[in-house]
Amino acid sequence: MRILHTSDWHLGRQLHGRSLLADQAHVLEQVLDIAERDEVDVVLIAGDVYDRAVPPAEAVSLLGNTLRRLCVELGKQVILIAGNHDSAERLGFAAELLGHAGLHIVGPLTAEPRPLTLVAAERGGHTVSAIAVDFFGLPYAGPAQVRQTLGVEVSSHDEAMGALLERVESARDHSRPCVVMAHCFVAGGEASDSERPLSLGGADQVAGDRFAPYTYAALGHLHGPQHRGAQHIRYSGSILKYSFSEARQRKSVTLVDIDGAGGVTIAQRDLKPLRDVRIIEGSLDALLATGHTDPAADDFICARLTGSGAVLDVMGKLRAVYPNALQAVRLTRDSGGARFGAGRDVLKQSQYELFREFYCHVQGEGMSDAQQRYLQSLLQALQQEGSL
Structure with missing residues (x-):
């Protein structure tokens, strides 16, 4: 049996305020092509198909069209x-009805997970035989939900997963290969900036x-392909x-072949984005000169700026050649970098923090202790006057 494993589509997500729906549709076309070309029997989507609980209508339409083509046009489970x-709950709407069309949705957690047994022709050799594989889908569930649904005492995600897998062990047929789907953070996994924490403090x-x-x-949840x-x-x-933080990752789907003896062969198929996410580095003048001849100037860009001296309207200049420049970082001597560009974080910053960052942007270096003390006294005086 050949399985295509994918996850974390996050349909409807934005990157620094830019819609990614066209980019997502472009990549999903490749997923469909791989499913057809590699003669996949089963497609597994391990959670976070949407980016939020109430997705935009365009994201719902994109998912519906993709699933229809997988199940109806290509005949995949x-x-x-x-x-x-x-x-x-929303994702699991009409799940029982859709199962008859080959779309098996595991929405809300249930107390007794049941296997979905699928049968396919075993690959390889000169004879054709059938192989049956049991699939258990475990939707994301925190400790509180597991306590309520299963009626067991658990206090961490690890204990919650342990309780769920105990139910799987009780329900599985050990004479058949068994595939478990889960959406969780496995200890030691490499995370990125785009995953939403499941809880605080490592729990x-x-x-x-x-x-x-x-x-x-x-598995789903972590955005970098890894075992x-x-x-x-x-x-x-x-x-x-x-x-x-994912700029150096190569995105892919995973192909898994399972034989009748439970042997597993794993391969990856790369996905090519419509617009890549890139980090470029150099002086502003050098980056602007390169940008005029860059064939991928429409990519989403973070610019790491070197050099010193005043730099004004950085984002405006970058976007003249890189229309999807989203962030610029001035590499400074005293810190990892100071950011340019529109960001909601500025609304949470004090006047002191904002002025200090602006000084660093323009001068290419941090303020001295004496300058910081003077700035603090000046801001305090303005506040007392009611000017701030």
Whole structure:
């Protein structure tokens, strides 16, 4: 049986205020092509299909069209679980009815997970035989939800996953290969800036060896493709780069072949974005000169600026050659960098912080202690006068 494992589509997401729907549609066309060209039997979508619980209408339409083409036009079986960004109840609407069309949605958590047994022709050799595989879809559920649904005492995500997998063990047929889908943060996983934390203080992490007994663990939540511990415990990663921290990642889907003996072969198929997410570095003049001949000038750009001296209207100049420049960072001697560009964080900053950043932007270096003391006294005087 050949499985295509994907996750974290985040349909409807924006990158620094820019819509990514066209980029998502472009990549999903490639997912459809891979499913057809590689003769996939089953497509697994391991959560966070939407970016928020109430997605925009355009995102719903894109998902509906993609699933229709997978199930109806290509005849693939699709299993979809809810992630922490999804509304499990909304996603699970009409799930029983849709299952008859080959679309198996696991929305809200249930107390007794049941296997979905799918059958496909075994690949390889000179004879054709059928292979049956059990699939268990575990939607995202925090400790409180697991306590309420299962009636067990758990206090962490690891304990919650352990309780769920105990139910899976009770329900599985050990004579067949077994695939578990889950949306969670496996301990030791490499995170990026675009994942929403499941909880604070590390309590969101799940021990990877909990998934060791299964033929394959199709995981979602972490956006970088990776395996944790054994090769068969794997994140497919997101379909696009959703932050500049992912700029060096190669996005892909994972192909998994399972034979009748439970043997697993894993491969990846790269996805090519409509517009890449890139970090460029150099002086502003050098970047502007390069931009005029850059064939990928429409990419989403973060510019890391070197050099010193006054730099005014950085984003305006960058966007003249890189229309999708989203961020610029001045590399300074005393810090990791100071940011240019529109950002909502400025609304949370004090006048002191804003002026200090502006000084760093223009001068290319931080304020001295004496300058900072003078700025503080000046702002205090203005506040007392009622001018601020």
